[in-house]
Amino acid sequence: MKRNSLVFFLVFSLICVAAADERAGKALQVTETGKESFEADFVSGGKIRVNYSGKNGSKTNDVTVRLKTIGNYAELRVSGGPNNDFHIKIQVPKNSGLYLRMPAGDLEVDGLTGDKDVEIHAGDMILGVGKADDYGHVDASVNAGDLDAQPFGVSKGGLFRSFDKHGGGKYRLHAHVGAGDLVLRE
Numbered sequence: 001m002k003r004n005s006l007v008f009f010l011v012f013s014l015i016c017v018a019a020a021d022e023r024a025g026k027a028l029q030v031t032e033t034g035k036e037s038f039e040a041d042f043v044s045g046g047k048i049r050v051n052y053s054g055k056n057g058s059k060t061n062d063v064t065v066r067l068k069t070i071g072n073y074a075e076l077r078v079s080g081g082p083n084n085d086f087h088i089k090i091q092v093p094k095n096s097g098l099y100l101r102m103p104a105g106d107l108e109v110d111g112l113t114g115d116k117d118v119e120i121h122a123g124d125m126i127l128g129v130g131k132a133d134d135y136g137h138v139d140a141s142v143n144a145g146d147l148d149a150q151p152f153g154v155s156k157g158g159l160f161r162s163f164d165k166h167g168g169g170k171y172r173l174h175a176h177v178g179a180g181d182l183v184l185r186e
Contacts, residue, residue, distance in 0.1 A: 028069045033080075038065040042074060046093030050078060055085035115171050121178040129184050134169040140184060142177045149184040 032038055036058075038050035050065055052058075062080035069075075078088055092098075097115040100107075107120055110128035118127060124145075129135070132151040140149055141162035148155050154163045175182055 028067070030067045031064065033064045034061045035063075035065070036060060038067075040067050040069075042069065042093055047091070048074060048076060049089075049091040050076075051089045051091075052081070052087065053089065054087040056082035057086060059086065113171075115173070117172070117174045119174075119176040120180070122180055123177070124180045124183075125175065125177050126183045126185065127175055128186070129173060130186060132169075132186075133167060135165075135167050135171050135173050136169045137164075137166055138173040139164045140173070140175040140182060142180070142182045144179045145177060146181045146183075148182070151184060151186045 028040070030040055037052070038048075040048050042048050048067065052060055052063070059082045064077075064079050066077045067074065074092075076090070078090075081088070092112070094111060095113050098109065098112055098118065100109070100118045102120045102123070104120070104122045106123045106125075107118070108126045109116070109118065110126075112128070113130060113134075116127065116129070118125065129151055132138075138149075138152060139162070140147060140152075140154075141160075144159050145161075146155075146157040147161045147163070149163065152163065152165055156163075173184075175184065
């Protein structure tokens with residue numbers, strides 16, 4: 001089964017880039033509040049989807065989804081919703097670069113091929129990175145917590161843990177967790 005989804009909680013900002021197509025340059029801006037789900041077309045025939053689940057998954061009255069796209073660039077912001085037992089699942093095209101910032105909550109990213117620049121202030125992050133050889137530059141850090149980057153041969157725990165590696169791949173990976181655990185897995 002091919003997975004191309006992101007699962008995380010609370011508020012975040014996501015920017016993804018996919019291969020450009022004939023719609024490059026055309027702008028789209030959509031804002032929806034209180035919907036049970038969200039779906040929009042993206043470049044190369046792909047879609048961006050947002051779904052909610054968990055014990056409070058149906059409490060979407062104040063959940064706002066804002067999507068701005070211009071050509072092969074998309075900025076997605078989701079805000080609002082319950083503070084507990086509320087899961088947000090976002091699906092984007094598999095070949096997407098990812099820029100994501102999230103203040104708090106648990107985050108899981110899996111099945112994306114491309115650059116990844118991901119930070120959370122508090123919570124646990126599990127980031128599927130694929131093969132280590134795909135990356136030209138990797139830096140990962142935690143201020144307080146465990147850092148487990150098995151594809152890169154790194155495992156550290158405690159305070160202010162980090163690593164920086166250079167390779168021959170074409171992608172860049174930056175991952176940071178303020179307080180919590182950071183797991184990079186194949």
